[in-house]
Amino acid sequence: MTADTKQVIMDTARAMVQARGYSGLSFRELAKEVGVKSASIHYHFPTKGDLGAALARRYADEAIEIFDAFLEASPDIGACMRKYTDVFRSALSNNNRMCLCGIMAAEHDDLPAEVRAEVDRFTDVNIRWLIKLLSRGKSKAAAGAIAQRALAIFAAVEGAQLVARGRGDIAVYDQAIEAYRTAGLLP
Amino acid sequence: MTADTKQVIMDTARAMVQARGYSGLSFRELAKEVGVKSASIHYHFPTKGDLGAALARRYADEAIEIFDAFLEASPDIGACMRKYTDVFRSALSNNNRMCLCGIMAAEHDDLPAEVRAEVDRFTDVNIRWLIKLLSRGKSKAAAGAIAQRALAIFAAVEGAQLVARGRGDIAVYDQAIEAYRTAGLLP
DNA sequence: ACCTGAACACCGTTCAAGT
C-alpha cells in the first residue's frame, strides 16, 4: 500500500541524474535521500549500470506515450511541435535540469553499454516521432529529406537545452527555439 | 628544454575531459599517463577546479585566435561558417571527443564556480564571433535579430555534436549541419 | 523478500617529508 521502494529509488535517482548526470549520481547520497543504506540500493539494482539503464528505459517509454498523445490531440503540425519543445523546456524550468538522455549522451564514454543502449533508443524514439510529424500530408518521396530534418530538429532542441542550462537562463532556450522557427528549421 | 610538466598535464587532461567529462577526470589516472604521482598534479593545480578552470580558460583563448583568423582569411560569410562548423567536427573525428566546454556545460551542476565561469566565457566568445560574422554588410538595425540567431547557431552546432557523439557517428553531425544550412539557419 | 555492517579498491585532497 505504501510507496514501492524500487519506484521511490527510481524517481529520486532520475531527478538526481537530470541535475548532476550519471557520473554525478552517488549510491550513498541516493540511499540517504530514500532513507535506506546504499547496500539496499544494490538489492534492487545490482549495479549502477542496471539503475541507469532502468531509468533511461522508463524515460524513453514515457516519451513515446507523451509524444503520441500530442499527435492524437491535434492535427496541426505547428501546435504539436510547440508541445514537443515545451517538454524539453519543462526540464529546465524544473530547477535547471536537463533531458535525462541529453545529459547522458554527453557522458557517452563513461556509460556502461546497457545504459548507452537505452539512451540511443531515446534518440530513436524522438527522431521517429519527428519523422511521423513532418510526414503529415507529405508524399513519401521526400522521406530522405524529412529524416535529415528530424535529426537536425532533435539535435537543435537538445543543443538549446544544453546551452540554456549552461547559462542557467531559460530565456536562452526560448530565444533559440524562436530563432529555429524564424529560420524555418521548425515547422 | 624538455616538455614543461605543467603543459603536459594540461594537454593530457584536456584530451581526457573531452572524452570523459570533468567528472570522469581522475587525478590518479592523469598522473599515471603523465608519469608522476597524483600528489604532484596537486602541486601544479591545487584543486581539480583549478585544473578545470585553467583548461577552459586556455580553450576559450585558443578559440578566439582560431576564429578571428577565419574572419581575416576570407571575406565570405559562408566560407567562414563552414570553417567554424569544421572546428566542432574535428573534435568528433578525434576519437569521438566533444567540445571541452560543451561537455562541461552538461556537467553544469557538478562544476566548481571557477570552472563554470570559464565555460560561460567560451560561450560568450562563440556568440560574439558569430555576431561579428553575421553582421558583415548588415545595418546595425537588425542587431537584436542577429544576436538571437547567433545564439541559435551556437546551440544548434553544440547539439549536433552532442547527438552525433551519442551515436558515435560523425555522419550524424554532417547531416544535421547540412539540414541547418538547408533550412537557412546557417548562412 | 528485503535490509544491513563491514570490507575492498577506487576517488580528491592534505601535509609532512624528501631531493
Place this chain on the structure above:
DNA sequence: ACCTGAACACCGTTCAAGT
C-alpha cells in the same frame, strides 16, 4: 622548485549476516 608516501573521507561493489 618539484615530487612523494601516507593518511583522510569519499565512491561503487560484494557478501555474509540479520529480520
